[in-house]
Amino acid sequence: MKISFKNLIKYFFLLFISVNLSSCKEENYEAKINFNNGWKFTKLKEITTPDEAFSQPNFDATSWKDVSLPHTTNIEPQTVNDQWQGIAWYRKSFNVPVNPSKKKVFLELEAAMNFSKIWINGSLVSEHNGGYLPVKVDITKFVNKGDNVVAIRLDNTDNKITGPKPLKRLDFNMYGGLYRNAWLYISEKVHISDAVLANKVAGGGIFITYPKVSKAVSEVAVKTNIINEEKTEKEIKVVQSIFYDGKLVKEQTSTKKIAAASNVDIKELFSLNEAKLWSPKHPNLYHLETKVFIGDNEVDAKTTRFGIREFTFDKENQLYINGEKTFLRGVNRHQEYPFVGYALSDNAQYRDAKKIKEGGFNYIRLSHYPQSPAFLDACDELGLVVIDAIMGWQYYGDNDAFRAYCYRSASELIRRDRNRPSVMAWEVSLNETQMPIFFMEELNRIVHAEYPGKNVYSCGWMDDVYDIYLQSRQHRILHPHVLKDKPYSVSEYGDWEYHSKNGGLNQDKLSNDLRAELSSRQPRALGEQRLLNQTYNLQESHNDNLNTVAYSDSYWVMYDYNRGYHNDIEYSGIMDIFRLPKFGYYFYQSQRDVDAGNVLKIATYWNEKSPLDVKVFSNAAEVQLFLNDKLIAAQKPDQNKNTNKLSHPPFTFKIPSYEAGTLKAVGFINGKQVSEDIVTTAKKPTKLKIWIDESGKKPQAGVNDVVFCYIAAVDENGTIDQDYSEEMNITITGDLEIMNPDVIKAEAGIATALIRIGKSLNGTVSAEAKNLKSANYNF
Numbered sequence: 001m002k003i004s005f006k007n008l009i010k011y012f013f014l015l016f017i018s019v020n021l022s023s024c025k026e027e028n029y030e031a032k033i034n035f036n037n038g039w040k041f042t043k044l045k046e047i048t049t050p051d052e053a054f055s056q057p058n059f060d061a062t063s064w065k066d067v068s069l070p071h072t073t074n075i076e077p078q079t080v081n082d083q084w085q086g087i088a089w090y091r092k093s094f095n096v097p098v099n100p101s102k103k104k105v106f107l108e109l110e111a112a113m114n115f116s117k118i119w120i121n122g123s124l125v126s127e128h129n130g131g132y133l134p135v136k137v138d139i140t141k142f143v144n145k146g147d148n149v150v151a152i153r154l155d156n157t158d159n160k161i162t163g164p165k166p167l168k169r170l171d172f173n174m175y176g177g178l179y180r181n182a183w184l185y186i187s188e189k190v191h192i193s194d195a196v197l198a199n200k201v202a203g204g205g206i207f208i209t210y211p212k213v214s215k216a217v218s219e220v221a222v223k224t225n226i227i228n229e230e231k232t233e234k235e236i237k238v239v240q241s242i243f244y245d246g247k248l249v250k251e252q253t254s255t256k257k258i259a260a261a262s263n264v265d266i267k268e269l270f271s272l273n274e275a276k277l278w279s280p281k282h283p284n285l286y287h288l289e290t291k292v293f294i295g296d297n298e299v300d301a302k303t304t305r306f307g308i309r310e311f312t313f314d315k316e317n318q319l320y321i322n323g324e325k326t327f328l329r330g331v332n333r334h335q336e337y338p339f340v341g342y343a344l345s346d347n348a349q350y351r352d353a354k355k356i357k358e359g360g361f362n363y364i365r366l367s368h369y370p371q372s373p374a375f376l377d378a379c380d381e382l383g384l385v386v387i388d389a390i391m392g393w394q395y396y397g398d399n400d401a402f403r404a405y406c407y408r409s410a411s412e413l414i415r416r417d418r419n420r421p422s423v424m425a426w427e428v429s430l431n432e433t434q435m436p437i438f439f440m441e442e443l444n445r446i447v448h449a450e451y452p453g454k455n456v457y458s459c460g461w462m463d464d465v466y467d468i469y470l471q472s473r474q475h476r477i478l479h480p481h482v483l484k485d486k487p488y489s490v491s492e493y494g495d496w497e498y499h500s501k502n503g504g505l506n507q508d509k510l511s512n513d514l515r516a517e518l519s520s521r522q523p524r525a526l527g528e529q530r531l532l533n534q535t536y537n538l539q540e541s542h543n544d545n546l547n548t549v550a551y552s553d554s555y556w557v558m559y560d561y562n563r564g565y566h567n568d569i570e571y572s573g574i575m576d577i578f579r580l581p582k583f584g585y586y587f588y589q590s591q592r593d594v595d596a597g598n599v600l601k602i603a604t605y606w607n608e609k610s611p612l613d614v615k616v617f618s619n620a621a622e623v624q625l626f627l628n629d630k631l632i633a634a635q636k637p638d639q640n641k642n643t644n645k646l647s648h649p650p651f652t653f654k655i656p657s658y659e660a661g662t663l664k665a666v667g668f669i670n671g672k673q674v675s676e677d678i679v680t681t682a683k684k685p686t687k688l689k690i691w692i693d694e695s696g697k698k699p700q701a702g703v704n705d706v707v708f709c710y711i712a713a714v715d716e717n718g719t720i721d722q723d724y725s726e727e728m729n730i731t732i733t734g735d736l737e738i739m740n741p742d743v744i745k746a747e748a749g750i751a752t753a754l755i756r757i758g759k760s761l762n763g764t765v766s767a768e769a770k771n772l773k774s775a776n777y778n779f
Helices: 005-027 051-055 346-358 373-382 400-417 437-450 473-478 512-518 528-546 583-589
Strands: 031-034 039-044 065-067 087-096 104-109 115-120 123-129 135-138 146-155 182-187 190-192 206-212 217-228 234-244 247-258 262-273 286-294 297-306 311-313 319-321 328-333 363-366 385-389 423-427 457-460 468-471 488-490 552-555 600-602 613-618 622-627 630-635 651-654 662-669 672-680 687-692 706-714 729-733 736-738 750-757 764-769
Touching: 051 146, 104 115, 115 135, 123 135, 190 286, 190 297, 206 286, 206 297, 217 234, 217 247, 217 286, 234 262, 247 262, 328 346, 346 373, 346 706, 363 552, 373 385, 385 400, 400 423, 400 437, 437 457, 468 473, 473 528, 512 528, 528 552, 528 583, 583 600, 583 613, 600 662, 600 672, 613 622, 613 662, 622 651, 630 651, 687 764, 706 764, 729 736, 750 764
Parallel strands: 328 363, 328 552, 363 385, 385 423, 423 457, 457 468, 468 488, 488 552
Antiparallel strands: 031 182, 039 065, 039 087, 087 146, 104 135, 104 182, 115 123, 115 146, 190 217, 206 217, 217 262, 234 247, 234 286, 286 297, 311 319, 600 613, 613 651, 622 630, 622 662, 662 672, 687 706, 706 750, 729 764, 736 750
């Protein structure tokens, strides 16, 4: 075929354009790639193979287990008193779709318990102490375009540099694994820096502060650090756009030159009229979109969520949020799930926060370590004020390596979480640990250096140095002293002072059996009287806190958890380890303001073993109680009884004698019925009922989601038989996995299976137990 010169020129022109477009596509490549899938995993109780073998790219790991993240090194029993410790290895082949000589490539592990070493293509690129904060590494020089291999060695044995004290004496577990998300980042050589990798005090990345906060006019200050790793000077344009509810609120643009191999800070100050302020009642969130251009070419873009708020204290050390006096009613939380330890999906983290918010709380103290970004995302969204903590519990290493680890942890925690509206204060303290003054002074200095300005707070359990004093109720009872002139929070209460013989009340005068019966550590299986005893402790201790100058309190603890060394679970949670509520959960719910929702709950199973003094938790102004449609009594709370300062004291109704049937409580405000609850005596169970805990997030495939599946023995009316405690056989179909390694048995009428969802959401669950069957539950 004859081709004309004109057509030949046209052909080469089109070829030239095609090649250059392809090249531009690579040059402009920008990505945050989910790195959770495709891992190989093994664990070693004893080390028989040297690191060099496992770390090499040509090592044959085909016999290792296929896993995806979040992942735990070991599936543990329901009660963990011999947690697995040892060396775990993860390997993964991955593709880099660009030429790394022209780009930047980063690897981030949101958490790696506890001492980690990372190899890329056989080269050691990172050694990192600490299992709760991210490990982020610049791997640009170690990767190739195309195929690469990462190998990670984790060691979760006892560690004197990170602490805390050895597991055999620890009061919680530090479960192993890559138990949060992992990410691969690819960016241009001119890019927004990472807040931790930049290692700039009060800098790096994007830092948002609020010089002025008011309903009329608020100011939002944005400092963005741009780094230039090219060999020549670059002129950049930075466009900062603030959005609320998807609509552009304000946009500002600036230009600047950056010398080769250097970085600059771009500062913008936004003035917003009638801004939507963030608070526990109104968790309004904005989005800042930051775009970086060289000429017309966009080279980087980041979106940062923020909320405009101000935490201040008056001369009496009471808290004001955006000028409104606010009491923070909170809880403490350990981040573990049964069986899978710390390996929670982002959805599971949200569900935990959602239950806390719905339980009547507006505050959480994260004990005693940094928790998941996904959990803090939920706190931002739901309106939960947070005290954010470094790792620390009953351990101080008197050496430079330990102190350096703590100082680094404080800086990195603040750099990770400083833009979160939910974070009010930084607990840069080692809980229940004697610390030297110079150590606390340096941690306090770091807080104010990393987050300069007013209304920024450090806190700790010693009343020296820190801006806010955290004191447990039992310590106040045991060691009363004059409080210094600083804000004071009851950081833990309601458990230890009702459990320990040295708790400061009257436990030393009680027999062990009676002390156990009256303590706050009550499993659901022990019945309603024991759960009511727990609730009395909550009521008494919380009311006592309200008679102090504390601006907040946080009950110990939200969820039952494992204690590491003990033969039993720590049962002081107001929900059990499977997130099933105890009566105490409803007590706290009833302390909510009416404008947050009407609450009414009858705290009884109403059977022949039930106490005749029936508690009703409600925020109504009046409650009427009926037994089989007969009025027992109508009551209004007595706010002055026993100097009771509770927002909504419980109602107590004395029923003359037991009569099977139906109890109905009705709540009224201003004479109008606003709430109702019904409890019916359970008959012999006739079937099993199945439901899934969603708590604001439906089960999701492809993200290693874990959900609680509840199976209850119910009678013909759907009432749960709280005495039922039989074993259950659970059958699943589809891409589902039951994580329980133990026999699944009902407790107080309800059994729980923890189910992990695979790559598709198409399975079913059914159950059988002693002549009882369930219908299929379809995911």
